Amino acid sequence: MRLRCGSNCLVRLISIVNAGTRNAAIASLQAGPGSASGKIAKPLAGYVYREGTDYRCSDCWQFITDKQRCLSHGPGDVIKPNGYCIYWTYGTPVRDGQPKSSVSKEESAYAEKPNGTKCRRCVNSQFPTCKRVDGTIQSNACCNLQTPR
Ligand code: SF4
Protein backbone atom coordinates (compact mmCIF):
# COMPACT_ATOMS: atom_id res chain seq x y z
CA MET A 1 0.00 0.00 0.00
CA ARG A 2 1.35 3.39 -0.96
CA LEU A 3 1.43 5.93 1.82
CA ARG A 4 0.55 9.53 1.18
CA CYS A 5 3.99 10.67 2.26
CA GLY A 6 6.92 9.67 4.37
CA SER A 7 6.00 11.95 7.22
CA ASN A 8 2.86 10.13 8.23
CA CYS A 9 4.02 6.58 7.68
CA LEU A 10 3.91 5.62 11.33
CA VAL A 11 0.34 6.62 11.98
CA ARG A 12 -0.69 5.08 8.64
CA LEU A 13 1.04 1.80 9.39
CA ILE A 14 -0.57 1.69 12.81
CA SER A 15 -3.89 2.19 11.00
CA ILE A 16 -3.25 -0.70 8.65
CA VAL A 17 -2.29 -3.10 11.40
CA ASN A 18 -5.20 -2.47 13.68
CA ALA A 19 -7.70 0.36 13.78
CA GLY A 20 -8.26 -0.05 17.51
CA THR A 21 -4.55 0.14 18.16
CA ARG A 22 -4.38 3.23 15.96
CA ASN A 23 -7.12 4.98 17.90
CA ALA A 24 -5.41 4.14 21.17
CA ALA A 25 -2.11 5.43 19.80
CA ILE A 26 -3.65 8.71 18.66
CA ALA A 27 -5.40 9.11 22.02
CA SER A 28 -2.07 8.53 23.72
CA LEU A 29 -0.39 11.12 21.51
CA GLN A 30 -3.11 13.63 22.29
CA ALA A 31 -2.70 13.06 26.01
CA GLY A 32 1.06 13.19 26.30
CA PRO A 33 4.14 14.97 25.02
CA GLY A 34 5.79 13.72 21.82
CA SER A 35 8.80 16.00 21.79
CA ALA A 36 10.94 18.27 23.93
CA SER A 37 8.50 21.11 23.28
CA GLY A 38 5.68 19.08 24.77
CA LYS A 39 4.00 18.96 21.38
CA ILE A 40 3.46 16.01 19.08
CA ALA A 41 6.15 15.30 16.51
CA LYS A 42 5.06 15.77 12.89
CA PRO A 43 5.54 12.12 11.84
CA LEU A 44 3.38 10.95 14.73
CA ALA A 45 0.67 13.48 13.92
CA GLY A 46 0.59 12.36 10.29
CA TYR A 47 1.61 15.81 9.13
CA VAL A 48 1.58 16.11 5.35
CA TYR A 49 2.32 19.03 3.08
CA ARG A 50 1.66 18.98 -0.65
CA GLU A 51 0.81 21.98 -2.79
CA GLY A 52 -2.06 21.78 -5.27
CA THR A 53 -4.40 19.60 -3.27
CA ASP A 54 -7.07 20.06 -0.65
CA TYR A 55 -6.55 16.51 0.72
CA ARG A 56 -9.98 15.47 -0.54
CA CYS A 57 -11.20 12.14 -1.94
CA SER A 58 -11.07 13.64 -5.44
CA ASP A 59 -7.25 13.64 -5.11
CA CYS A 60 -6.98 10.19 -3.51
CA TRP A 61 -6.11 7.12 -5.58
CA GLN A 62 -8.57 5.04 -3.54
CA PHE A 63 -11.60 7.02 -4.68
CA ILE A 64 -13.86 5.12 -7.12
CA THR A 65 -15.34 7.93 -9.16
CA ASP A 66 -18.04 6.06 -11.09
CA LYS A 67 -19.48 4.48 -7.93
CA GLN A 68 -18.88 7.26 -5.41
CA ARG A 69 -17.17 4.65 -3.28
CA CYS A 70 -13.69 4.01 -1.84
CA LEU A 71 -11.41 1.01 -2.22
CA SER A 72 -10.82 0.90 1.55
CA HIS A 73 -14.37 1.45 2.75
CA GLY A 74 -17.43 -0.76 2.44
CA PRO A 75 -19.69 -1.25 -0.59
CA GLY A 76 -22.49 0.53 1.25
CA ASP A 77 -20.40 3.54 2.22
CA VAL A 78 -21.12 6.50 -0.05
CA ILE A 79 -17.94 8.53 -0.51
CA LYS A 80 -18.09 12.03 -1.99
CA PRO A 81 -15.41 13.84 -4.02
CA ASN A 82 -15.26 16.50 -1.29
CA GLY A 83 -14.90 13.93 1.50
CA TYR A 84 -11.68 13.13 3.31
CA CYS A 85 -10.24 10.75 5.90
CA ILE A 86 -6.95 9.86 7.58
CA TYR A 87 -6.19 7.31 4.85
CA TRP A 88 -5.94 9.99 2.21
CA THR A 89 -3.19 9.14 -0.26
CA TYR A 90 -2.39 11.47 -3.11
CA GLY A 91 -3.03 10.04 -6.56
CA THR A 92 -5.43 9.75 -9.49
CA PRO A 93 -8.77 8.21 -8.48
CA VAL A 94 -9.87 5.01 -10.19
CA ARG A 95 -12.98 4.98 -12.36
CA ASP A 96 -14.02 1.50 -11.35
CA GLY A 97 -13.08 -0.90 -8.57
CA GLN A 98 -14.41 -2.94 -5.66
CA PRO A 99 -14.65 -1.58 -2.10
CA LYS A 100 -12.70 -3.86 0.23
CA SER A 101 -14.42 -3.05 3.54
CA SER A 102 -11.01 -2.59 5.18
CA VAL A 103 -12.21 0.23 7.39
CA SER A 104 -15.45 1.86 8.49
CA LYS A 105 -16.15 5.56 8.19
CA GLU A 106 -15.80 5.83 11.95
CA GLU A 107 -12.38 4.19 11.93
CA SER A 108 -11.12 6.38 9.10
CA ALA A 109 -12.66 9.57 10.55
CA TYR A 110 -14.38 10.19 7.21
CA ALA A 111 -16.00 13.63 6.96
CA GLU A 112 -17.35 16.10 4.42
CA LYS A 113 -17.21 19.33 6.39
CA PRO A 114 -17.31 22.31 4.02
CA ASN A 115 -14.32 23.96 5.66
CA GLY A 116 -12.47 20.67 5.38
CA THR A 117 -8.83 20.24 6.17
CA LYS A 118 -5.60 22.25 6.05
CA CYS A 119 -3.79 24.07 8.80
CA ARG A 120 -5.27 27.42 7.82
CA ARG A 121 -8.71 26.04 8.61
CA CYS A 122 -7.67 24.39 11.87
CA VAL A 123 -8.36 25.66 15.37
CA ASN A 124 -4.85 24.58 16.40
CA SER A 125 -2.98 26.83 13.96
CA GLN A 126 -0.95 29.65 15.40
CA PHE A 127 1.21 30.49 12.39
CA PRO A 128 3.98 29.81 11.90
CA THR A 129 3.47 27.19 14.61
CA CYS A 130 0.76 24.89 15.87
CA LYS A 131 -0.64 24.45 19.38
CA ARG A 132 -0.47 20.66 19.06
CA VAL A 133 2.24 19.76 16.56
CA ASP A 134 5.94 20.50 16.92
CA GLY A 135 7.87 22.79 14.58
CA THR A 136 6.79 25.28 11.95
CA ILE A 137 3.75 24.52 9.83
CA GLN A 138 2.49 25.48 6.37
CA SER A 139 -0.96 26.98 5.83
CA ASN A 140 -1.67 24.38 3.12
CA ALA A 141 -0.48 21.42 5.20
CA CYS A 142 -2.68 19.03 7.15
CA CYS A 143 -2.43 16.31 9.80
CA ASN A 144 -4.53 13.67 11.50
CA LEU A 145 -5.29 16.07 14.37
CA GLN A 146 -6.87 18.67 12.09
CA THR A 147 -9.91 20.25 13.73
CA PRO A 148 -11.96 22.46 11.40
CA ARG A 149 -12.70 25.96 12.56
S1 SF4 B 1 -12.45 8.02 2.07
FE1 SF4 B 1 -10.28 8.30 2.58
S2 SF4 B 1 -9.18 6.61 1.57
FE2 SF4 B 1 -11.24 6.76 0.64
S3 SF4 B 1 -11.02 8.05 -1.16
FE3 SF4 B 1 -11.59 9.40 0.55
S4 SF4 B 1 -9.64 10.13 1.45
FE4 SF4 B 1 -9.19 8.34 0.14
Ligand code: SF4
Ligand atom coordinates in the same frame (compact mmCIF):
# COMPACT_ATOMS: atom_id res chain seq x y z
S1 SF4 C 1 -2.73 23.41 12.54
FE1 SF4 C 1 -4.10 21.64 12.70
S2 SF4 C 1 -3.81 20.50 10.79
FE2 SF4 C 1 -2.05 21.90 11.00
S3 SF4 C 1 -0.45 20.71 12.05
FE3 SF4 C 1 -1.65 21.79 13.64
S4 SF4 C 1 -3.25 20.32 14.30
FE4 SF4 C 1 -2.41 19.60 12.33
